[in-house]
Amino acid sequence: MNQPTADSRTRILDAAEALFADRGYEASSTARIAGHANVPKGLVFHYFPQKIDVLVALVDERTFVEELPDGSGAAVEAVPGDPAGTLSRLARRLPLHASPAMRRILFREADTHKSVRERLGRLNSEVFLRARRALELAHPGARGDQARLEAAAATFTAVLIYQENLAGLTGQHIDPDAVAELIARALGT
Amino acid sequence: MNQPTADSRTRILDAAEALFADRGYEASSTARIAGHANVPKGLVFHYFPQKIDVLVALVDERTFVEELPDGSGAAVEAVPGDPAGTLSRLARRLPLHASPAMRRILFREADTHKSVRERLGRLNSEVFLRARRALELAHPGARGDQARLEAAAATFTAVLIYQENLAGLTGQHIDPDAVAELIARALGT
Amino acid sequence: MNQPTADSRTRILDAAEALFADRGYEASSTARIAGHANVPKGLVFHYFPQKIDVLVALVDERTFVEELPDGSGAAVEAVPGDPAGTLSRLARRLPLHASPAMRRILFREADTHKSVRERLGRLNSEVFLRARRALELAHPGARGDQARLEAAAATFTAVLIYQENLAGLTGQHIDPDAVAELIARALGT
Amino acid sequence: MNQPTADSRTRILDAAEALFADRGYEASSTARIAGHANVPKGLVFHYFPQKIDVLVALVDERTFVEELPDGSGAAVEAVPGDPAGTLSRLARRLPLHASPAMRRILFREADTHKSVRERLGRLNSEVFLRARRALELAHPGARGDQARLEAAAATFTAVLIYQENLAGLTGQHIDPDAVAELIARALGT
DNA sequence: CATGAATGAGTGTTCATTCAT
DNA sequence: CATGAATGAACACTCATTCAT
Numbered sequence: 001m002n003q004p005t006a007d008s009r010t011r012i013l014d015a016a017e018a019l020f021a022d023r024g025y026e027a028s029s030t031a032r033i034a035g036h037a038n039v040p041k042g043l044v045f046h047y048f049p050q051k052i053d054v055l056v057a058l059v060d061e062r063t064f065v066e067e068l069p070d071g072s073g074a075a076v077e078a079v080p081g082d083p084a085g086t087l088s089r090l091a092r093r094l095p096l097h098a099s100p101a102m103r104r105i106l107f108r109e110a111d112t113h114k115s116v117r118e119r120l121g122r123l124n125s126e127v128f129l130r131a132r133r134a135l136e137l138a139h140p141g142a143r144g145d146q147a148r149l150e151a152a153a154a155t156f157t158a159v160l161i162y163q164e165n166l167a168g169l170t171g172q173h174i175d176p177d178a179v180a181e182l183i184a185r186a187l188g189t
Numbered sequence: 190m191n192q193p194t195a196d197s198r199t200r201i202l203d204a205a206e207a208l209f210a211d212r213g214y215e216a217s218s219t220a221r222i223a224g225h226a227n228v229p230k231g232l233v234f235h236y237f238p239q240k241i242d243v244l245v246a247l248v249d250e251r252t253f254v255e256e257l258p259d260g261s262g263a264a265v266e267a268v269p270g271d272p273a274g275t276l277s278r279l280a281r282r283l284p285l286h287a288s289p290a291m292r293r294i295l296f297r298e299a300d301t302h303k304s305v306r307e308r309l310g311r312l313n314s315e316v317f318l319r320a321r322r323a324l325e326l327a328h329p330g331a332r333g334d335q336a337r338l339e340a341a342a343a344t345f346t347a348v349l350i351y352q353e354n355l356a357g358l359t360g361q362h363i364d365p366d367a368v369a370e371l372i373a374r375a376l377g378t
Numbered sequence: 379m380n381q382p383t384a385d386s387r388t389r390i391l392d393a394a395e396a397l398f399a400d401r402g403y404e405a406s407s408t409a410r411i412a413g414h415a416n417v418p419k420g421l422v423f424h425y426f427p428q429k430i431d432v433l434v435a436l437v438d439e440r441t442f443v444e445e446l447p448d449g450s451g452a453a454v455e456a457v458p459g460d461p462a463g464t465l466s467r468l469a470r471r472l473p474l475h476a477s478p479a480m481r482r483i484l485f486r487e488a489d490t491h492k493s494v495r496e497r498l499g500r501l502n503s504e505v506f507l508r509a510r511r512a513l514e515l516a517h518p519g520a521r522g523d524q525a526r527l528e529a530a531a532a533t534f535t536a537v538l539i540y541q542e543n544l545a546g547l548t549g550q551h552i553d554p555d556a557v558a559e560l561i562a563r564a565l566g567t
Numbered sequence: 568m569n570q571p572t573a574d575s576r577t578r579i580l581d582a583a584e585a586l587f588a589d590r591g592y593e594a595s596s597t598a599r600i601a602g603h604a605n606v607p608k609g610l611v612f613h614y615f616p617q618k619i620d621v622l623v624a625l626v627d628e629r630t631f632v633e634e635l636p637d638g639s640g641a642a643v644e645a646v647p648g649d650p651a652g653t654l655s656r657l658a659r660r661l662p663l664h665a666s667p668a669m670r671r672i673l674f675r676e677a678d679t680h681k682s683v684r685e686r687l688g689r690l691n692s693e694v695f696l697r698a699r700r701a702l703e704l705a706h707p708g709a710r711g712d713q714a715r716l717e718a719a720a721a722t723f724t725a726v727l728i729y730q731e732n733l734a735g736l737t738g739q740h741i742d743p744d745a746v747a748e749l750i751a752r753a754l755g756t
Numbered sequence: 757c758a759t760g761a762a763t764g765a766g767t768g769t770t771c772a773t774t775c776a777t
Numbered sequence: 778c779a780t781g782a783a784t785g786a787a788c789a790c791t792c793a794t795t796c797a798t
Binding site: 401402404405486488489490495498499502503506525526529530532533535536537539540541543544547548549550552553556557559560561563564 | 591593594675677678679684687688691692695714715717718719721722724725726728729730732733736737738739741742745746748749750752753
C-alpha cells in the first residue's frame with residue numbers, strides 16, 4: 001500500500017492517514033504530517049491548499065461505499081429461507097472498502113466534518129438497504145410485516161455500525177452471527 | 190441551571206460544558222472558556238491546574254450512570270411475561286443522568302480521553318446488564334437460552350447507544366419500541 | 379518620548395511607529411516589531427489582537443487633528459488686511475499634532491487602510507476650513523467672490539498637503555510664504 | 568489593450584498592472600499574477616527574474632512622461648496674454664501617458680520603490696517646467712518677478728499632482744480652471 | 757484567593773524562487 | 778522555451794501555562 005518510491009502526494013496521504021487514525025485530525029499538525037511523509041512542509045500546501053483538504057482527499061480517495069444497483073438481489077447473496085445466514089454474510093462483508101485506519105477516521109471525525117459525515121451516512125444507508133433486501137428475499141412469506149422487517153434491518157445496521165465504532169471503546173463485543181440468528185427468529189413464522 | 194450568584198468554579202464548568210458540546214474540547218481554548226464564564230483567565234487555572242482537568246471534572250460531576258445494586262429486580266421494573274414493555278421502559282429511562290450537552294461531550298471525546306471513555310464504558314455495561322436482567326425476569330421460561338439472551342441484550346444496548354451517538358449524524362432513526370417488540374418475539378415461544 | 383522604563387505596550391507602539399515609518403506597514407512583521415520593542419512575540423497579540431490594531435492604535439493615540447470650534451476666528455490668528463501673513467502662520471502651524479514618523483505613516487498607509495484615510499481626510503478638511511476662514515477674515519472686502527475664495531483655500535490646502543506628502547519624494551520644495559503672498563495677491567483688489 | 572493573441576509576457580504585465588493597481592505590489596503574489604495571466608507560475612520568472620522586475624518593466628514600458636525639448640514653446644501651446652487658458656490646457660493634458668491603473672501604481676508604490684519614485688519625480692519636474700514656461704510665455708511682461716513666477720508654477724504643480732494622488736482619498740476636489748484663473752490674477756498687474 | 761501581563765513553542769498558511777524535465 | 782513540483786524561511790496568529798502582585 002505504501003510503495004517505496006511512492007510520489008510525494010501519496011506519501012503525504014499515507015502519513016496523514018496514519019496520524020489521523022492514531023491521534024485524530026485536530027491533533028495532527030501539518031508539520032508532523034510533512035515530517036512523517038518526509039517532504040518539506042510547504043509541499044503539503046502545494047497539493048492541499050487547506051489542511052481540511054487532506055482529510056477530504058483521504059475520505060474521497062480511500063474509502064468507498066459499495067452501492068447496490070437497484071433491483072439486484074444477487075449482490076446480497078440472499079438465500080431464500082435462510083435469513084440468518086444471509087445477514088451473517090452481510091456482516092462479514094460490510095460494503096465499506098477502507099483500511100482499518102480509514103475506518104477509525106471515518107467514525108472519529110464524522111461529527112466535526114461534513115464530508116466525512118456524508119460518507120458515513122452513505123455507508124449507513126447502504127447497510128440498511130442491504131439488510132432489508134436480504135431479509136425480504138430470504139423471507140418471502142413475511143409480506144404483511146413491512147414495519148417489522150424495517151425495524152429488523154435498522155437493528156442489524158445499528159449492531160454492525162456500533163461494532164465498528166464503539167464496541168472497541170466500551171469493551172463490549174457482539175457476535176453478529178448470534179444477532180443474525182436472533183433477528184431471523186423474530187421474523188420467523 | 191446557571192444561578193445568578195453561581196460561584197466562579199460553577200460558571201467555568203457551565204461555560205466549558207457549552208463550549209465543549211458546541212465545538213469540541215480541542216477547539217475550545219481556556220481563554221474562551223474564561224471569557225464565556227466572565228472570569229479572569231488565570232482563575233481557570235486556579236481551579237483546574239490543567240485544561241484536561243476541566244473535562245475530567247465535567248464528566249465526574251455532571252454525568253452519572255445509575256448503577257443497579259446487585260440482585261435488585263425492582264429497579265428495572267421488569268414485568269414477567271412482558272419483555273417488550275420492559276425493554277421499552279428501559280429505552281425511555283436510559284440510566285444516564287446528564288444534560289444533552291454532556292451527552293454530546295461523552296460521545297465526542299470518548300476516543301481521545303480515557304476518563305471519558307471509562308464513563309462511557311460504564312454506561313454501556315449498565316445498559317447491557319439492565320437489558321439482560323430485564324429479559325431474564327420478563328422471560329422466566331427461557332432458561333436454557335443464556336447465549337441467545339445475551340445476544341438480545343447486547344443488540345438492544347447497541348441500538349440504544351447507536352441512537353444516542355450516531356443516529357442524528359447518519360439520518361437513521363430507530364423506534365426503540367419496535368426493536369423491543371422484535372427482540373421479545375425472538376425470545377418468544 | 380521613549381522612557382527607559384516605558385511599559386510593554388508603549389514599547390511595542392514605539393517600535394511599530396519607527397518600523398512602519400521606515401519600511402511601511404506591510405513590510406514590518408510582527409516578529410520584528412516585538413524584537414525592536416524587546417518583548418516576546420506573543421505579547422504583541424496580547425495588546426493588539428490583530429496586526430492592523432497596532433496601526434489603528436498608533437493613528438488613534440499618536441496623531442491628533444486640532445479641530446476649530448465653530449465660529450472661532452481667534453484660533454486662526456487672522457489679521458484683517460493681511461491675508462498673506464495669516465496663511466503663512468497657518469502653514470507654520472499645520473493643525474496636525476504628530477511626530478515626523480507618524481506623519482509619514484499617515485500619508486503612506488492612507489490608501490490601504492480606512493482608519494488612516496479617515497484621519498487624513500479630517501486633516502484635509504481642517505486645513506481647508508482654516509484657510510478659508512483665514513481668507514474671509516483677512517479679506518473682508520471680497521464678499522462677492524465666494525467661489526474664488528474657495529479655490530484659493532483649496533489651492534493652499536493642496537500645497538500644504540503636497541508639501542507633507544510628496545515634496546520630499548519628488549525633490550520639489552515650495553516656500554509656503556511665497557504661495558501665501560501669491561494667493562493674497564490673487565484675491566487682492 | 569489585451570489582444571486575444573497577446574503573448575505570454577504581455578499577458579503577465581496586463582495581469583500585474585491590474586493586480587498592483589487593485590491591491591498593491593506587496594499583496595499581489597507572483598502565483599496570483601500567473602493565474603490571472605493564465606500562464607504557468609514558472610513562466611513569470613522566465614521573463615522577470617525577480618518579482619520587482621515586473622514592477623520595473625511596467626513603469627518603464629507603460630508610463631511615459633512627455634518631456635519638453637529645451638526651448639520649445641510650441642508644445643505648451645502658450646498663448647501670450649492668456650496665462651489662465653494656458654494653464655488650463657496644461658491641466659487638461661498632464662504630460663503623463665499612462666492608464667488609470669498605472670497612475671495608481673505610480674503614486675502608491677512611489678515611496679517604497681526607487682524606480683517608481685524616479686518616474687514620479689520626472690513627472691513632477693516636467694509639470695513644473697511646463698507650468699513655468701507657460702507662465703513665462705503667456706505673461707511676457709513679468710520679467711522682474713522670477714521668484715513669484717516660480718512660486719506660481721510650483722503651486723500649480725502641487726494642485727495637479729495632489730489632484731491625481733490624494734483628492735480621491737480625502738474627498739477634496741479642486742477645479743483646475745479656477746486655480747488657473749487665480750494664478751493668472753496673482754501674476755497680473 | 758484573584759488577576760492579567762508575560763512567555764515561547766507551535767499552528768496553518770503564504771510566498772518568492774529554483775530547477776529538473 | 779515551458780512547466781509545475783519542490784523548497785524552506787517567514788508570516789500572522791493561538792494557546793496552555795506561569796507567576797508576581
